Amino acid sequence: MPGPWEKVNPFRALTRNNHKRPPTVPSRNGHSADGKPCHISPSALSFKNRWNIKFSKNVKRSAPAEKEVQNGKDHKIDFREEDFDLLGDLVMTGMLARPGTTLQANFPGVEVNAKLTSKAFIWALHCLRLDDVVAVSYSDGSRRFTVHSYAFQKTRWVPSTFGKARRRRTDLHFLAPNAEEVLRWATAFAEQGCFVNFSPHPLSSSKKKGSVASAESSPAPAVKCKPRPLVLVILNPRSGRGRARKVFYGKAEPVLKLAGFKMTVVETTHARHAQELAATVDLSTCPDGIICVGGDGIINEVLNGLLNRENTQEAFAVPIGIIPAGSDNSLIWTVMGIKDPISAALTIVKGSMVATDVFALEWTKTGAQHMGLTIAYYGFMSDVLELSAKYQRRFGPLRYFVAGALRLFCLKQYEGDIHYLPVEPPESGLHNGKVQVEPHLDTPISNGGLFSMNGEIEVGSRTISVGMPISDPLYGTARLPVDSDVYSGTLHPLNEPSEYVRGLDGKTKKQASGRVSTGTEEALAVHHSLPGATSPSPRPRTRSKSRIDRSWSGLSIDNDSGRHSRASSGLSGGGGDDFSVSNGIGESMENAIGIRWSPPEADLETKAGIKMEVIGDTGVKDQALQEKWVEKKGPFLGIMICNHQCKTVQCLKSQTLAPVAEHDDGTLDLIIVRAVGRMQLLRFFVSMQFGRHIKLPYVEYKKVRSVVLKPGSNSHQGCGVDGELLMLDGPISASLLPQQCRLIGRSVRH
Numbered sequence: 001m002p003g004p005w006e007k008v009n010p011f012r013a014l015t016r017n018n019h020k021r022p023p024t025v026p027s028r029n030g031h032s033a034d035g036k037p038c039h040i041s042p043s044a045l046s047f048k049n050r051w052n053i054k055f056s057k058n059v060k061r062s063a064p065a066e067k068e069v070q071n072g073k074d075h076k077i078d079f080r081e082e083d084f085d086l087l088g089d090l091v092m093t094g095m096l097a098r099p100g101t102t103l104q105a106n107f108p109g110v111e112v113n114a115k116l117t118s119k120a121f122i123w124a125l126h127c128l129r130l131d132d133v134v135a136v137s138y139s140d141g142s143r144r145f146t147v148h149s150y151a152f153q154k155t156r157w158v159p160s161t162f163g164k165a166r167r168r169r170t171d172l173h174f175l176a177p178n179a180e181e182v183l184r185w186a187t188a189f190a191e192q193g194c195f196v197n198f199s200p201h202p203l204s205s206s207k208k209k210g211s212v213a214s215a216e217s218s219p220a221p222a223v224k225c226k227p228r229p230l231v232l233v234i235l236n237p238r239s240g241r242g243r244a245r246k247v248f249y250g251k252a253e254p255v256l257k258l259a260g261f262k263m264t265v266v267e268t269t270h271a272r273h274a275q276e277l278a279a280t281v282d283l284s285t286c287p288d289g290i291i292c293v294g295g296d297g298i299i300n301e302v303l304n305g306l307l308n309r310e311n312t313q314e315a316f317a318v319p320i321g322i323i324p325a326g327s328d329n330s331l332i333w334t335v336m337g338i339k340d341p342i343s344a345a346l347t348i349v350k351g352s353m354v355a356t357d358v359f360a361l362e363w364t365k366t367g368a369q370h371m372g373l374t375i376a377y378y379g380f381m382s383d384v385l386e387l388s389a390k391y392q393r394r395f396g397p398l399r400y401f402v403a404g405a406l407r408l409f410c411l412k413q414y415e416g417d418i419h420y421l422p423v424e425p426p427e428s429g430l431h432n433g434k435v436q437v438e439p440h441l442d443t444p445i446s447n448g449g450l451f452s453m454n455g456e457i458e459v460g461s462r463t464i465s466v467g468m469p470i471s472d473p474l475y476g477t478a479r480l481p482v483d484s485d486v487y488s489g490t491l492h493p494l495n496e497p498s499e500y501v502r503g504l505d506g507k508t509k510k511q512a513s514g515r516v517s518t519g520t521e522e523a524l525a526v527h528h529s530l531p532g533a534t535s536p537s538p539r540p541r542t543r544s545k546s547r548i549d550r551s552w553s554g555l556s557i558d559n560d561s562g563r564h565s566r567a568s569s570g571l572s573g574g575g576g577d578d579f580s581v582s583n584g585i586g587e588s589m590e591n592a593i594g595i596r597w598s599p600p601e602a603d604l605e606t607k608a609g610i611k612m613e614v615i616g617d618t619g620v621k622d623q624a625l626q627e628k629w630v631e632k633k634g635p636f637l638g639i640m641i642c643n644h645q646c647k648t649v650q651c652l653k654s655q656t657l658a659p660v661a662e663h664d665d666g667t668l669d670l671i672i673v674r675a676v677g678r679m680q681l682l683r684f685f686v687s688m689q690f691g692r693h694i695k696l697p698y699v700e701y702k703k704v705r706s707v708v709l710k711p712g713s714n715s716h717q718g719c720g721v722d723g724e725l726l727m728l729d730g731p732i733s734a735s736l737l738p739q740q741c742r743l744i745g746r747s748v749r750h
């Protein structure tokens with residue numbers, strides 16, 4: 001998706017007549033050089049240390065700029081917003097020339113001033129975001145180096161109104177004054193996380209051809225960059241009408257190779273092959289992750305394979321990369337806003353992580369579990385999924401529409417009961433954000449090393465900043481009352497709303513209350529135990545609510561540090577410095593402010609007065625908990641349990657199935673469609689394109705902790721999980737796992 005940089009600095013260097021076209025640098029009157037209004041604030045161009053941007057004489061100027069030049073003045077843009085940090089910090093400057101094309105190979109080009117910042121590479125009036133730079137190549141002893149990038153570009157011959165910007169590879173060659181300068185540039189790029197390809201000098205290798213050239217004799221690269229990531233690629237050749245191979249080998253693989261990835265590619269030969277692979281592969285051969293090429297189904301198989309391993313802790317630490325090549329690719333589209341394979345490969349290359357909730361379906365009769373990342377559904381949609389399998393080859397991504405139309409034609413109703421544990425509005429404000437400590441807490445906060453500082457702690461009116469701010473307006477302020485025995489691990493959430501939450505406007509408050517629950521409720525959450533895990537997770541699942549993407553790069557790691565962080569964080573599922581909502585009060589607090597929490601699990605349960613045992617209808621014996629469960633009786637048309645917004649690539653951009661869901665908010669979103677006629681069902685799907693379906697009178701939308709579904713004996717027994725059809729045999733329950741899994745990449749929306 002083109003970011004602001006494309007608007008400010010369209011990739012002029014790539015056009016042959018770039019000298020004729022001025023960049024869209026905003027003038028003082030807020031218009032670009034060609035007179036069109038600028039889409040970006042002029043201040044966006046400023047560095048922290050304030051730059052003056054001057055137009056050279058042969059550049060076409062906007063009217064006021066031209067006047068000033070006629071008066072003998074240079075047109076200066078002086079931006080004084082010191083805080084604006086679009087270009088990041090200056091890393092290196094120097095003079096570089098752009099060598100001529102192959103026709104004028106000997107023409108050295110004109111030297112221009114070039115700058116590398118923490119966010120962009122700028123030369124003359126051109127700018128390239130570092131997010132688009134994959135690697136830099138240089139040869140030993142040569143003055144030349146090449147920047148390999150995949151920036152968005154429009155097709156030149158298509159009018160801009162129609163053409164869509166696509167990522168295309170561009171190799172930009174530069175000549176530095178000498179070889180040492182090339183080394184400096186390469187080192188600077190490596191420090192900014194770009195991979196550096198080094199090749200020995202061509203002449204030195206040709207000289208050695210005749211002689212006995214040993215590997216040791218070839219010069220070692222002088223630039224140290226991140227190590228080559230080792231990954232396993234699982235490719236489903238059947239995905240998306242069989243286009244996965246073309247997508248991977250044609251688009252994603254070149255990007256990954258350029259970034260130095262060492263890949264073992266395995267193509268699946270049958271359904272569930274990916275699951276078998278993920279369950280049996282030696283994880284030390286792919287420490288940097290498993291990349292799935294296909295649709296949501298293949299990711300689901302890999303996830304289930306990993307989580308069925310003996311050592312689930314180790315399995316959770318393996319990040320999953322996604323190259324979208326399936327029919328739908330709802331997970332990567334919703335969570336990261338990416339739908340093209342090159343952007344997906346780029347985000348994998350950059351190596352950030354997104355922590356995502358994982359839900360588990362458990363078959364009450366057998367105790368079998370199946371994990372999912374996107375959606376579980378029963379009713380009309382699972383019936384459509386079953387039928388659509390017949391049309392995969394013939395219709396590809398359209399098979400769901402064909403099967404949907406057929407099922408609509410002979411519409412059925414689905415009998416059954418559903419029980420769910422709703423998420424209630426927060427009372428205590430014991431949520432992510434600042435932690436308030438009453439003024440007379442005079443024990444030094446850091447004393448005893450009980451706080452590993454990750455946020456802000458408020459002591460009365462004073463706010464002590466303790467490292468990374470984790471406050472979130474939607475989640476308000478957590479309160480740590482004085483009588484809370486932090487040190488022994490006992491917390492009593494206050495029942496009044498926090499200052500932070502009270503200060504919010506009504507709409508935000510509403511949103512906040514819809515998304516989170518009280519600390520007490522956290523303790524009520526029902527958890528599935530993982531196969532292989534002896535007790536509920538020793539570490540809480542982390543909670544990040546896009547704040548991973550939005551506010552700090554706590555999970556951003558390069559491949560080097562990624563390995564390290566995995567080793568150290570173990571099961572934390574993507575950053576132990578995050579927030580937990582599902583493992584009980586103590587654990588929530590632990591993650592919110594990094595308190596080292598050590599009471600035994602049983603202690604927490606007693607404090608909350610909860611002892612959970614799996615029995616009966618709702619699966620829970622405790623009386624207090626039983627009372628909170630809500631029961632709905634069928635018939636229904638559909639029941640959908642969503643882990644995120646569930647956007648669909650095939651539909652409109654505004655389409656969302658669960659509009660207020662977040663992939664990491666520690667809750668599930670339940671949608672129940674009551675038994676209605678064809679027209680109402682059609683209305684549901686049409687309204688869904690605009691996210692308005694939840695307002696329909698026959699639709700119920702709830703944020704829930706757990707769901708138990710009992711299908712009617714004569715009803716359809718299929719259930720869909722992330723596009724996989726599973727058979728029900730009696731009741732099933734759904735709830736979130738205590739840990740989150742990690743997806744490689746980051747949201748492009750932030």
Ligand SMILES: Nc1ncnc2c1ncn2[C@@H]1O[C@H](COP(=O)(O)OP(=O)(O)OP(=O)(O)O)[C@@H](O)[C@H]1O
Pocket residue numbers: 236237238239240241268269270271272273293294295296297298299301325326327328329330722723724
């Ligand atoms: N070689 C294979 N032959 C037949 N089926 C396969 C093979 N490999 C994987 N499968 C099955 O294909 C199913 C669909 O895969 P996938 O989800 O990747 O593609 P898709 O259905 O086109 O995409 P989406 O799920 O996004 O709609 C998976 O459930 C998997 O079990």
